[in-house]
Amino acid sequence: MAGPRLRSIGPNAPGSFLLVDCNDDFSNLDGAGRAVAALARQPRAPVYAALLLLILVSWAVLGVMAIELARVSAPDAAGPGAAVLGWLPQVDWPAGLAWFVQLCAQPVEAGAGRAGRFSALAAMWFLMSLAMMLPSAAPMMRTYCEIADTARAGAKAVVHPAVLLAGYLAVWLAAAVGFAGLTVIVSFSSPQAGLAPMRGVAGATALAIAGLYQFSGLKDACLTRCRDPFATLFARWSDQPTAIFRLGLAQGVWCLGCCWALMLVMFAVGIMNPFWMALLAVFALVEKQATGRKFQRVSGAILLVWSGALLVVSLKGGG
Structure with missing residues (x-):
């Protein structure tokens, strides 16, 4: 032997x-x-598979939710482009999913149901975070797996990449709770809005905040960390799970620092608008892969112009 x-x-x-x-x-x-x-x-393969599965499941559930909302809502309630979802064939979705959609879409009112709806909104925002942010987190996970493979080849202790991913997702879970709270505040201020696009000054303000943040120093700092995860991952490498979990938290905070303002755009176009979710997911991925500040600045300028146009139109229309 x-x-x-x-x-x-x-x-x-x-x-x-x-x-x-x-x-x-x-x-x-x-x-x-x-x-x-x-x-x-070789931990790389299962982590990539889990990452892909999370993304696919999130998009599948969100797609079903968007289709149901398009059927039960007013034509413009789901935001630009989402009306096409109402043309899809009728499908009998599981009762639990239909209940979840209804819980997210109903107005927030005082009473026993408020906690349930808040939990549903937090779950909805977390699914949106998974669908929109995990694709742009793939380079970070790939970098960690490459370092882990090198360490494992040298017979060194390696913490499974799933621990890093858990720390990263914990940040977005906390952010989902925050965005759910913001959704509740918006619903209280405009009960008829629900998950529909914010109009008038409110929508213009959300776009303006997102646009101005693209020019901020904090955005630059967070984006720099997201674009080059190797330096942070290598410098803070550890064989202790708690340290790697904290490293995942740190990477999640940098990612949230990059993208929290862009998530506000969803309030202006409809929170459950799948087309804009996909567009912002691609935007986040491209922005983190780009170099320099040109892409960042151009996108900020577009958001500010959009904000101004929305404000002018709403004021002329008395909205």
């Missing part, structure tokens, strides 16, 4: 071991066992 292939990674992690022989083919295991062992040794 071959010599021992496992060694402890230290007294601070009792019961934790590393594979020393990275070339072992696990021939003593059955097919399923070999597959699991290979995935455990």
Whole structure:
């Protein structure tokens, strides 16, 4: 029998071991066992699969929600372009999903149902965050997996990338609660709006904030960190799960710092508008992959012009 292939990674992690022989083919295991062992040794594949699954599930649920909202709402309630969803064939969705959509769409009123609707709104915003932000987080996860693979090849302790992802998602879960609170405030100030686009001064203000933030120093700092995750991930590398979770939190905060103002655009175009969700998801991905500030500045200028145009139109129309 071959010599021992496992060694402890230290007294601070009792019961934790590393594979020393990275070339072992696990021939003593059955097919399923070999597959699991290979995935455990190379964490990149399962993390990418989980990331893709989260994105696909989020978009699927949001798509169904948008279709249902388009059917039960006024033609302009879902925002620009969403009326086409009402043309799709009628489908009987699961009762639980229909209830969830109804809970998100109904007005916020005092009473026992308020907590339930707030929870539904927070879940809705979290799904939107997953769908819109996870694609732009893929480079960060890829970078971590590459560093982890290198460390694992050197028989060093590696924290699974899922821990980093959990920290990142925790930030967006907290942000979803904040956006849900903002949605409730908007609903109280304009009960007829619901998830429909904010009009007049309110919509123009949301766009103006998003546009002005594109020119801010804080946006520059956050975007710089998001564009080059290697420096942060390498400098703060650790074999402790708590440290990697905190690293995920930090990366999530930088990402939130990049994109929180852009999420305000959803209030101006309809919170559940899938076309604008997709557009902003692509925008966030392109912005984080671009270099320099030109893309950032041009997008900020477009948002400010849009804000001004919306304000002028609303004032002329008395809205």
